[in-house]
Amino acid sequence: MKTDREMANDILCKVNSMKEERRMMKNRMGRVAALSCVFALIFVAVFSLFIGGTTTDEKFASATSENTPPKKAFLMVANAAYETETVINKDADVTLPMGGILIAKDTKGMTFSEKDTVMLELKERLIQLYGKDCDWHLRGIQEDTTVYFGTADYLKVKIENPDSVDKISISCTDSGIITVSDKSKLGGSLSEYIKTIKQGTSITVTGKEYTEIYEKTDGICIEWFLSEIITDAFMTSPDMPLSEVEDEITISINYTDGSAEDYTVSFSFNDEGMLSAKCSF
Amino acid sequence: MDIGESSYRRFLEGDEDALVEIISQYRLGLQNYINSVVNNLSVAEDLTEETFVKLLIKKPKHKNTASFKTWLYTIGRNTALDWMRKNPHGREIPIDEIMNVAAEEEQFLQLYIKDEEKRAVHDALESISPDYRNVLTLFYFEDFTVEEISKILKKSKKNTSVLLHRARKSLKNKLEEEDFIYENR
Structure with a gap:
């Protein structure tokens, strides 16, 4: 049996090598992304020359139009474990996978252990979705019907000039419940690691609150879960199609200069229970 | 803390x-x-x-x-x-x-597990169902409350209490089979 000190040394070695591996993976992904951008630019340039003009895509034109003021907020799908952030409000009506999955099964008469297997099935599907294990946030109910919802991603709202924020209002329908939190970087103290700020279907974050969060984590995090209404619906109809579950999150940002930005993020599930988000503004 | x-x-x-x-x-x-x-x-x-x-x-x-x-x-x-x-x-x-x-x-x-009685309980746990062993280990050896156990097992408090009750009953039967004097905690 190892001594405590020996175990600590082994753990630190493993942690360091995993961090190094993750850093290398990130660099590799960065290089791939950079190369992809270069190729995409070359392709656009060649294509434009080929059709004898510049790109005329309306969405692109309106997004870059001088008449349209640039958006001050970045709305992102983020993952704390992989430290990834994908901006979703650069184009309207873009659908992105959200790294969430829903499962509902009739588990009447099952033992606790068998119901746990249902949860493992959910994890297995999440692993398939990501291609590897990840940091999950699972919530579930184990009664006659077992309903689990697992997420790894969350929405993040980032406004780079926190002083410009008067308030942020976030709401969803009664299909869901949203939690607004900060997600400090590893290195903060444990009790400060994730600080749930507010929970409900209608939340307002004041400018002062946003500034405090921004200093720690550069944006607020919005996590979404199934409401009791939906879990109750599964309790009575375990076979309800997963694609019938949907929600709409409205994010309104009021700035101190009187301007405002509104975003709507529609959450929907496919028949397999995989969650995706579509942003419109 | x-x-x-x-x-x-x-x-x-x-x-x-x-x-x-x-x-x-x-x-x-x-x-x-x-x-x-x-x-x-x-x-x-x-x-x-x-x-x-x-x-x-x-x-x-x-x-x-x-x-x-x-x-x-x-x-x-x-x-x-x-x-x-x-x-x-x-x-x-x-x-x-x-x-x-x-x-x-x-x-x-x-x-x-230095305590003799705890050793006997630990040995008895090996012969009961894994779910019961799991919840009793948390309750008797790790001194968690029902609320804390429900968080670890991701079950409701009610389900955890029911599980603990059944597990205790199963352990009691096992210990009685081995002539162990069982006292309720």
Whole structure:
């Protein structure tokens, strides 16, 4: 049996090598992304020359139009474990996978252990979705019907000039419940690691609150879960199609200069229970 | 704030000795608990180490409502369940290692469970269902409350109470079969 000190040394070695591996993976992904951008630019340039003009895509034109003021907020799908952030409000009506999955099964008469297997099935599907294990946030109910919802991603709202924020209002329908939190970087103290700020279907974050969060984590995090209404619906109809579950999150940002930005993020599930988000503004 | 939380905070601030404190404080209990899930002490030792690695490498979702110990045991349980999923038939031990494993188990029990009565309970736990063993280990050996156990097992408090009640009944029957005088805690 190892001594405590020996175990600590082994753990630190493993942690360091995993961090190094993750850093290398990130660099590799960065290089791939950079190369992809270069190729995409070359392709656009060649294509434009080929059709004898510049790109005329309306969405692109309106997004870059001088008449349209640039958006001050970045709305992102983020993952704390992989430290990834994908901006979703650069184009309207873009659908992105959200790294969430829903499962509902009739588990009447099952033992606790068998119901746990249902949860493992959910994890297995999440692993398939990501291609590897990840940091999950699972919530579930184990009664006659077992309903689990697992997420790894969350929405993040980032406004780079926190002083410009008067308030942020976030709401969803009664299909869901949203939690607004900060997600400090590893290195903060444990009790400060994730600080749930507010929970409900209608939340307002004041400018002062946003500034405090921004200093720690550069944006607020919005996590979404199934409401009791939906879990109750599964309790009575375990076979309800997963694609019938949907929600709409409205994010309104009021700035101190009187301007405002509104975003709507529609959450929907496919028949397999995989969650995706579509942003419109 | 429990001791683990303050040690973890110091570790995050760069004090590596704090990790030794965490290990020293929780290692044997966590290993005993993981053993109640995987029923293999040698695997439980590896998974205990893996749990500590996860504690440090991941961005763990610690809730302010749960103590550090509850949080650590939740990670431990998930690690054990992952292992169970990947190894549904458990790990086979080569016959020439069986004696070593038995000696290691004895060493572990001597270190962690010194009390004779607790030893008898621990032995009885081995012959009851894994779910019952799991919840009773958390309740009797790790001194968690029903609320804390419900967080670790991701069950409602009501379900946890029912599970604990049935588990106690099963353990009581087992102990009575072995002429052990059972007292309600």
